[in-house]
Amino acid sequence: MVNLSFSDYEGTISGLETFSDGEAAFLLLKTSDGLEGWGEFGGKDVDITLELFHRRVAPVVHGKKINDPGALIELVIRFELNYKMMGVQLSKAIAGLDSAVWDTLGKRYQKSVCELISGKCLQPYPCYASSISRKISGEKLATKLNQLRVDHGIQAFKIKIGKRMGKDEDEWEGRTEEVVKGCRTTLGIDCLIGVDANGAYENVETAKNVASFLEEHKIWFFEEPFPWVDYDKYTALQKFLEEEKLDIFVAGGEQEFRLDIWKLMIIKNHNRPFLASQPDFGYCGGPTIAFTILKLSQQHGLTFMPHSPVSCYQFL
Structure with missing residues (x-):
């Protein structure tokens, strides 16, 4: 630490x-x-x-x-x-x-x-607004996010795709395509959109197809495509994205509480499971460990995207 x-x-x-x-x-x-x-x-x-x-x-x-x-x-x-x-x-x-x-x-x-x-107070830090529901249609979600952009000037969003721990299933047939296309059309090409699958995919080939579709619609990052412990699958997907030169990257780590595993994943020069570290303040052990992961990420060229959906006091 x-x-x-x-x-x-x-x-x-x-x-x-x-x-x-x-x-x-x-x-x-x-x-x-x-x-x-x-x-x-x-x-x-x-x-x-x-x-x-x-x-x-x-x-x-x-x-x-x-x-x-x-x-x-x-x-x-x-x-x-x-x-x-x-x-x-x-x-x-x-x-x-x-x-x-x-x-x-x-x-x-x-x-x-x-x-x-x-040692100093940071200037305003860029963040994204996150939708946490899979029950909303693509049209309603796009309208809701666009209103947030109009009212609050938010220029980056994260939306849910797939079915949480869904073994390659969607929440309902065609929903992923619906929400991605709907949000991109409504929010425009200049707005950043990331997606979170919450471990929706089991098959690496399925995830590759989804990633290719996401890249076509200029999606920013692909978060937690597989169940969180399947790091070999993360690595295979990230390697595919790099080999195919797709402009999208894998993000993950919100459920990882083991600092030794964080070190192993971040310090790798090649075959990293993801290019964005997402430790959750509440799950990794608090600010001290999260800051350790931040420093490691900075030293080894990874993006740091802290995660905290239910521990907002810690995040602030």
Whole structure:
């Protein structure tokens, strides 16, 4: 992990209180010198995440200094009772801790987290608006996105294609073609459009055909074409796009919580599974690990496109 430490701060964790409405879950961290910081856990099944937090994270870090966020994460990972416990649920629990630590450090130094990490506040950062529904028709979706462009000046969008974990099926027959053609026609050629398949395809040849169709309609990127662990298939598709000189690239990584796997995928000079890293703040373990993936991506020429559909507090 990147070395981001604040050795002059001696505050320790004196309290950890969790809150949830069943959909989202938050952490209030209190320090020995009276500071408070808020964090958000990774979304989905937050009751399980909170159970793990109180069993496997809170007992490890209570009373510990927070001046080295990366070291605090390593302490949790190497806790004896977490032997054979690492997985996305524990990473979601760690994410709640890590985001609260950074919020607390920001208050200690009276700086934004962005300033603490990068040394400066960034200028406005380009982003895209994302449609998360597969139940809407191509015509209605195109109209809705165009209205967002008119009202808010948004110039980039991401839309859903295929059927989530669909084994090469579409949500309904012809929907992918319908939404891609409809959105491109309505939004125009100058608007960036990416697509997210959520692991819709099993067969690499099917995905190649879809990618060729997407490239014909000037689609920006092809996110998560296969189930997330099928990295050999990602690699085969990305290689095909490069060999055919298609102007579209594969993006992925939102469910990957293993930093060692991130390093292996990013550091490869050839046969990378994707050209855009998309760690999810809530699933990868929080801002510290996400920033580590950012630095690796920058060093090795990959685009960094952070992902956070259900952990918006962390993303901000």
